[in-house]
Amino acid sequence: MYFYHFFIAFIGLSIREIKKFSMQKGRLFSAIVRPALWLFVFAAGVGSAKGVDPGILNFYPIQNINYFEYITPGLLGMVLLFSGMQSSLSMVYDREMGVMKILLTTPLPRWYLLVSKLFAGTILSVIQAYCFLIICLPIIYLTTPFVTNISGWIIAFPCIFIFSLMLGALGLLLSVYIKQLENFAGTMNFVIFPMFFISSALYPLWRLLDNGALFVYYLAKINPFTYGVEMVRAASQGKIYYEGILVVILCTLIFILLSIFGYNPQKSIFKKSKKR
Amino acid sequence: MVKNKNILSISNLKKSYDDFLALNNINLNLDIGEYVVLLGPNGAGKSTLFSILTGMLSPDLGDCIINGYSIKSQNVSALKAIGIVFQQPTIDMELSVLENLNFHARLHGLNLQNLKQEIFNELKVNKLDNKTENKVRTLSGGERRKVELIRALLHNPKVLLMDEPTVGLDPKSRKDLLHKVLSLKKNKNLTTLWATHLVDEAENADKIIVLNCGKILFLGKPNELQKKTRTKSLSDAYFKITEKKDESL
Numbered sequence: 001m002y003f004y005h006f007f008i009a010f011i012g013l014s015i016r017e018i019k020k021f022s023m024q025k026g027r028l029f030s031a032i033v034r035p036a037l038w039l040f041v042f043a044a045g046v047g048s049a050k051g052v053d054p055g056i057l058n059f060y061p062i063q064n065i066n067y068f069e070y071i072t073p074g075l076l077g078m079v080l081l082f083s084g085m086q087s088s089l090s091m092v093y094d095r096e097m098g099v100m101k102i103l104l105t106t107p108l109p110r111w112y113l114l115v116s117k118l119f120a121g122t123i124l125s126v127i128q129a130y131c132f133l134i135i136c137l138p139i140i141y142l143t144t145p146f147v148t149n150i151s152g153w154i155i156a157f158p159c160i161f162i163f164s165l166m167l168g169a170l171g172l173l174l175s176v177y178i179k180q181l182e183n184f185a186g187t188m189n190f191v192i193f194p195m196f197f198i199s200s201a202l203y204p205l206w207r208l209l210d211n212g213a214l215f216v217y218y219l220a221k222i223n224p225f226t227y228g229v230e231m232v233r234a235a236s237q238g239k240i241y242y243e244g245i246l247v248v249i250l251c252t253l254i255f256i257l258l259s260i261f262g263y264n265p266q267k268s269i270f271k272k273s274k275k276r
Numbered sequence: 277m278v279k280n281k282n283i284l285s286i287s288n289l290k291k292s293y294d295d296f297l298a299l300n301n302i303n304l305n306l307d308i309g310e311y312v313v314l315l316g317p318n319g320a321g322k323s324t325l326f327s328i329l330t331g332m333l334s335p336d337l338g339d340c341i342i343n344g345y346s347i348k349s350q351n352v353s354a355l356k357a358i359g360i361v362f363q364q365p366t367i368d369m370e371l372s373v374l375e376n377l378n379f380h381a382r383l384h385g386l387n388l389q390n391l392k393q394e395i396f397n398e399l400k401v402n403k404l405d406n407k408t409e410n411k412v413r414t415l416s417g418g419e420r421r422k423v424e425l426i427r428a429l430l431h432n433p434k435v436l437l438m439d440e441p442t443v444g445l446d447p448k449s450r451k452d453l454l455h456k457v458l459s460l461k462k463n464k465n466l467t468t469l470w471a472t473h474l475v476d477e478a479e480n481a482d483k484i485i486v487l488n489c490g491k492i493l494f495l496g497k498p499n500e501l502q503k504k505t506r507t508k509s510l511s512d513a514y515f516k517i518t519e520k521k522d523e524s525l
Contacts, residue, residue, distance in 0.1 A: 005385025012382025020370060098366035105330045106383045107355040 014120040031128040035075035055206035059234040073233040074201025084167030087121035091175035125164040156235035163228040169255035176262030199226040224251040289338035298324040309465040313478035316487035322471040326439040359428030363440040369413040384431040418449030475511040
């Protein structure tokens with residue numbers, strides 16, 4: 001009986017997320033257009049005929065890889081990152097609209113509600129990521145030689161899922177501290193952009209060392225997004241990047257635990273609220 | 277599970293926000309089938325009390341026992357026993373009436389197939405049966421409140437908590453909502469704790485609690501308050517007792 005309650009509540013949360021997503025027609029469109037622009041415009045401008053050398057950490061069978069191909073895992077991460085942050089936005093929206101009160105007064109453990117919401121959001125993120133791949137990759141495959149097989153993206157599914165889970169958990173954690181929808185612009189500037197740009201999504205990290213940008217290099221090395229991107233890159237080649245998997249799983253657990261702590265009325269944000 | 281003859285029992289409850297004491301040593305009991313009105317001016321501590329009763333805030337001291345379960349240590353079991361209508365709307369405006377009700381039913385682990393007819397009947401009684409597919413955003417304030425009340429009762433709670441539910445409603449909608457809650461008491465023996473600052477909503481109460489500055493000033497029957505304050509109307513009695521408190525501050 002208890003298991004049924006847990007299951008049906010998860011279904012309820014998922015249905016609501018999917019329903020709301022389906023009503024926001026522009027959300028899927030922008031989730032695809034944003035990385036598509038990077039792929040078709042940025043990569044076309046920055047990439048060279050020689051390709052890019054991933055350096056020591058190379059999961060590809062060749063040393064110089066087509067730039068379109070190199071940035072694809074990074075752009076996939078971009079879709080997941082934006083979608084994860086969108087989940088935090090939906091939590092803030094729920095708080096502003098009062099729906100959060102209904103969620104928090106549901107007779108289920110709070111950790112379960114948060115984890116269910118996280119998984120529901122993750123399912124949506126992964127759907128968006130695969131939509132991006134399905135729409136954009138065939139165009140690139142037709143024009144440039146790719147070493148990654150289509151099957152590589154299917155094999156990469158578990159890694160894409162846990163990567164998405166980590167970014168969703170980060171979004172959940174941020175939603176503890178973002179009090180108003182207007183503050184989302186801050187999330188863009190202080191979370192999304194630094195996380196994306198200071199990573200191996202757009203360039204191999206050895207380039208930072210080469211250019212003497214040591215500080216940025218070390219920042220990228222401690223950025224969990226870097227490990228997520230490299231984990232997906234490796235998985236798309238049928239390889240396992242253990243270090244990446246470990247960092248992503250560890251970060252996911254830390255973000256979830258901190259979120260649960262943040263939403264606990266005895267220890268959390270609610271306690272910080274001052275009433276006069 | 278704590279054995280208790282009261283359906284809701286609050287003991288030695290204390291809550292402060294930094295140096296501001298929002299609730300000071302609150303003790304009260306609600307019996308099965310009672311319609312209890314919690315009266316108090318704005319800032320009296322009513323919403324803080326409701327936040328504690330619903331597990332959204334943790335008290336500094338004391339506890340609330342709902343249907344035998346502590347909201348502090350057994351909040352999942354305690355929350356099963358309560359239906360809540362909050363002061364501010366807590367309904368998803370972008371979803372339809374039916375989607376909102378289904379969402380709540382699923383969160384409470386209810387079987388939608390069994391509940392389908394019950395939901396339809398309730399919507400019909402509340403004259404919302406032709407608006408089931410309408411987005412909540414398109415409903416009037418009174419209709420939204422009705423949906424929230426239907427939602428709060430979907431899982432057959434033992435206690436109904438209404439936190440200033442008539443705020444922003446026109447007189448007709450207010451009257452309808454009050455009438456509906458009183459009929460629930462009569463027909464289903466439902467215990468209700470109704471917070472308000474509008475004295476006329478307390479006239480039919482079994483018990484009234486006057487709360488001001490986080491303290492209970494009076495707890496008893498409406499006519500007892502009138503007797504105590506030697507006033508002719510409940511409204512005068514309420515103003516007298518709260519004024520007295522204000523002057524003493």
